[in-house]
Structures are given as structure tokens and as C-alpha cells.
Amino acid sequence: MSTHASTQSIKSLQIGMHWFPERAGGLDRMYYTLVGALPAAGVEVRGVVAGSPRVAVDTGGAIRGFGPAAQSLPRxxxxxxxxxxxxxxxxxxxxxxxxxxxxxxxxxxxxxxIAQVSHFQGPWADESHVEGADSFGQRAKFMLERRVYARSSRLIVLSEAFGQILNARYGVPEERIRVVPGCVDVAQFDLKMTRTEARRRLQLPLGRPVVLAVRRLVRRMGLESLIDAMTRVKQKVPDVLLLIAGKGRLAEELQARIDAAGLDENVRLLGFVPDDHLAALYRAADVSIVPTVALEGFGLITVESLASGTPVLVTPVGGLPEAVRGLSKDLVLESTGADAIANGLIASFDGTLDLPDEAACRRYAWEHFDRSVIAKRVAAVYEEAIEAGPVH
Structure with missing residues (x-):
């Protein structure tokens, strides 16, 4: 094995999408969290993202913003x-x-x-297609992705499920693929407050069972099924309250669905929740839920919830089961769809589903997904890529 990391720092150039403080998103949060943790793992960081001049100011010049994401694509x-x-x-x-x-x-x-490593956080072209992109745009994105991945001597995927997609869909040899899950700054979500204190801070009802879903309001997230499931959950748990945090183009459609089902007292669309309130929101919930129906490589919100001490139910899609099975296989729903979601939530409230407690959730997040743990694993992959050399 190479001794590069033990004798000197690895110098890295990190190419991101947006700068998280300027534009929220799962990929951007993981980039932001990882590049902040890599120096402690022996990796020097320089980087470029779509962003303002403020990015360079905030990072002491380590990361540069090359212009706003609102600019035209050619620019x-x-x-x-x-x-x-x-x-x-x-x-x-x-x-x-x-x-x-x-x-x-x-x-x-x-x-x-220069040796290259690609962090594969999802099939960009296929995700766009699911959300309604035209076939020409999908093909162009796919060809672009393949060119970049072909140049990479190592590729990091968030789950075994996405490793299979990378191999089958993009033709990347298995020997180049490494599974390293996403990371969070667990300390940011490990608030020293009780559920009651969190609810008081956010002015949420103290006595009601609360379910939380933090999701972009787009088609593949399964929010339609989640809302439909609440009709059955309400019959068994009349005072249940579902909070959906996030923004997206389905907001009006989802609100209409809530109103039509007579769930206006049981389901609330919160819109965008600022980062400084998100940890308290996780802490305030009895259980979180991730109802995704397609293309979920990891589900960062699963770890954020666990870091807050709140158990999370997930659909058996993509990398979601991999993220929680090590804690409890009971956190994985039987299938996607309203019935499976309703069954899981009802069981979590009537005691027939044995959910891990607050301490177990937090410990699992610290041991497996904290940024310090993941940064070391990423650094090891970088070392491999340097040893293997660039792909020509």
C-alpha cells in the first residue's frame, strides 16, 4: 500500500455543484461537510463551485465560486x-x-x-428523466457523465445499490468502485435537548404524535403516497401530525391532495426550513420517514434524523435499507406505496414496531456516518487513485 498519506498531505482539487450556505441541496451539503473534514484526514482542499465571490472569502480562498448558478449553461x-x-x-x-x-x-x-476520483451521488440523467426532462436532454447528460466517469481511476458510491447502477448503466468496472456512505456533522444534529424542549422552541403541539419528512417536493420522493397513507394513519391515531419540510414544484399539488383528503389538521407543508432550525425539527419528531419511490442512493436525511436521536422509517429503495439495517431491519418498510407507509407508521405508534431508542440512534450515527469517520475512508480512496495513476 502507498505511504503517501502517512508522509505528506494529499493535495486535492474538489469540483462541486453549489456552495451549501448559498444554495441548499443534499449533494451540496455533503460536499460542504466533506471538504470541511478532509484536512483533518490528511487531505488539503482546493475547490471550485458555482457560487459568488463570497465563497472564497468564507473559505480563505480554498474554494472559489466561478459565478452564480442562475447564469446560462454555456457561461x-x-x-x-x-x-x-x-x-x-x-x-x-x-x-x-x-x-x-x-x-x-x-x-x-x-x-x-492527474488521478481522478468521481463521487457518484446518483444517475443525474435518469433523475432528470424521472422529473420530466426530455429524452434529448437525458441523452446529453448521460454521455457527459460517461465521459467523466471513464476518466476516473476510482469512483465512490454512497451504497451498494448505486454501485450496481454505476456498473450496469455506465459500464464502470467493478474493481474501480468503492462504497463510502455520505457523511454528516453529527455534532450539529446531536442537540442536548428533550423532545418536549424542541417542540416548545418550534411552537409545536406537545402532546401529539409527530411524523417528519424532509424532502424536496418532486415526483420521485413518494410524498403523494405518504399523504394518502395519512388517511389510514389518522383513523388509528386521530391526533397524528405529519410535517413535510422542503420546497419544490409539487407544493400546490400536494396541498390540494391534503385538502381533498380532509387532512388539513393532520398534515402541514412547512416549506423550506433554515439549517439552524432543522436539527430541532428532527428532535421534535417521534419518527421520521423517507417514502422515496425511485433513485435514492443513500438518503442523507436518514442519518440527520438518527443523529438527532429520532428513528427513521425508509422504503426499500436504492441505498436506503443499507443506511439503516445495521441499526434495525425493522426500520425498512415492506414496500413503497401508501399501504406499506401506513402500516409502518401505525405500528410505530401502537408499539408493535420496536423502534431503536434515542441513545442507539445517536450512537449509530456517530460510529458510522460522522464526517471524521467518512473523511478517513474517502482519503484512503484518494490514496488508491493516486497509486493507480490517471486513466488516459
Whole structure:
């Protein structure tokens, strides 16, 4: 094995999508959390993202914003390439770490000859298709992704399920794929407060059973089935309250579904929840739920909930079961759909489902998903890629 990491730091160039404090998203949160933890694992960080000049100010110049995400696609691609070229002119890294293929692609020529690792957080083209993208756009994204992944000597996936997609859909050899789950800053979510205190802080009812879903309001998240399930849950648990945190283009449609089912007293759409309130919201809930129906590589919200001491039920989709089975297989619902969701929630409230307690949830998150743990595993993959050398 190479002794590179034990003798000197690995110099990395981290290509992200957006800067999390400026634009919220699961990929952006993981990038932000990981790059903050890598230096302690022996990895020096330089990076580029779509963002404002404030990014460089906030990171002491380590991460550069090459322009706002609202710019036209051609302008963003040109800016990304220029930022990569300028960064490489200042200092040549040992490894290029790609978290978003779109912004890696225009710089493939300027990063040639450097070992590359791709963090595969989902099939971008297929996700776009599920959400209604046209077939031409899907094909273009797919071809772009394949070019970037073909250049990578190692690829990090969030779960075995996504490793299979990377191999079967993109033709990436299994020997290049490494499974490293997503990371969270567990301390951020490990609040020293009781559920009652969290509810008082957020002005939530103290005596009602509360279910939380933190999701983008888009089609593949399964929120329609979750709302439908609440009709049955309400029959068994009349005062149940479902809180759905997140924004997206389905907001009006989901609200109409809530109203039509007569669930206006039992289901609330909270919209976007600021990061400084999110941990308290997890803590306030009796149980979280992830009702995804397609393309879920890991589900960062599963770990955020567990870090807060709140158990989380998940559908058997993608990498979700892998994220929670080590804690309890009972956290995995029998299937997707309203009936399976209703059965799981009812069982969690009537005591027939043995949910892990607060201490077990937190301990599991700390031991398996804290950013310090994951950063060391990522650093080991970078070391492998450097030893293997660039793919030509």
C-alpha cells in the first residue's frame, strides 16, 4: 500500500455543484461537510463551485465560486473551465475529486494527467428523466457523465445499490468502485435537548404524535403516497401530525391532495426550513420517514434524523435499507406505496414496531456516518487513485 498519506498531505482539487450556505441541496451539503473534514484526514482542499465571490472569502480562498448558478449553461461551463485552469496554474493537485460531472466535464483537458476520483451521488440523467426532462436532454447528460466517469481511476458510491447502477448503466468496472456512505456533522444534529424542549422552541403541539419528512417536493420522493397513507394513519391515531419540510414544484399539488383528503389538521407543508432550525425539527419528531419511490442512493436525511436521536422509517429503495439495517431491519418498510407507509407508521405508534431508542440512534450515527469517520475512508480512496495513476 502507498505511504503517501502517512508522509505528506494529499493535495486535492474538489469540483462541486453549489456552495451549501448559498444554495441548499443534499449533494451540496455533503460536499460542504466533506471538504470541511478532509484536512483533518490528511487531505488539503482546493475547490471550485458555482457560487459568488463570497465563497472564497468564507473559505480563505480554498474554494472559489466561478459565478452564480442562475447564469446560462454555456457561461457556467466556460467559467468552470477557467476556474479549473486558474486553480491548476496556482498549484497542481495529486487528485481531482469530481462531485458533479457537469462542471468537471469542461475541464477534462486541463486536468488530464492527474488521478481522478468521481463521487457518484446518483444517475443525474435518469433523475432528470424521472422529473420530466426530455429524452434529448437525458441523452446529453448521460454521455457527459460517461465521459467523466471513464476518466476516473476510482469512483465512490454512497451504497451498494448505486454501485450496481454505476456498473450496469455506465459500464464502470467493478474493481474501480468503492462504497463510502455520505457523511454528516453529527455534532450539529446531536442537540442536548428533550423532545418536549424542541417542540416548545418550534411552537409545536406537545402532546401529539409527530411524523417528519424532509424532502424536496418532486415526483420521485413518494410524498403523494405518504399523504394518502395519512388517511389510514389518522383513523388509528386521530391526533397524528405529519410535517413535510422542503420546497419544490409539487407544493400546490400536494396541498390540494391534503385538502381533498380532509387532512388539513393532520398534515402541514412547512416549506423550506433554515439549517439552524432543522436539527430541532428532527428532535421534535417521534419518527421520521423517507417514502422515496425511485433513485435514492443513500438518503442523507436518514442519518440527520438518527443523529438527532429520532428513528427513521425508509422504503426499500436504492441505498436506503443499507443506511439503516445495521441499526434495525425493522426500520425498512415492506414496500413503497401508501399501504406499506401506513402500516409502518401505525405500528410505530401502537408499539408493535420496536423502534431503536434515542441513545442507539445517536450512537449509530456517530460510529458510522460522522464526517471524521467518512473523511478517513474517502482519503484512503484518494490514496488508491493516486497509486493507480490517471486513466488516459
Amino acid at each position: 457556467r461551463l466556460m467559467n468552470a473551465r477557467s476556474a479549473l485552469r486558474d486553480t491548476l496554474r496556482d498549484e497542481r493537485p495529486d487528485v481531482v475529486s469530481s462531485h458533479f460531472a457537469l462542471y468537471t466535464f469542461p475541464g477534462l483537458d486541463v486536468t488530464r494527467g
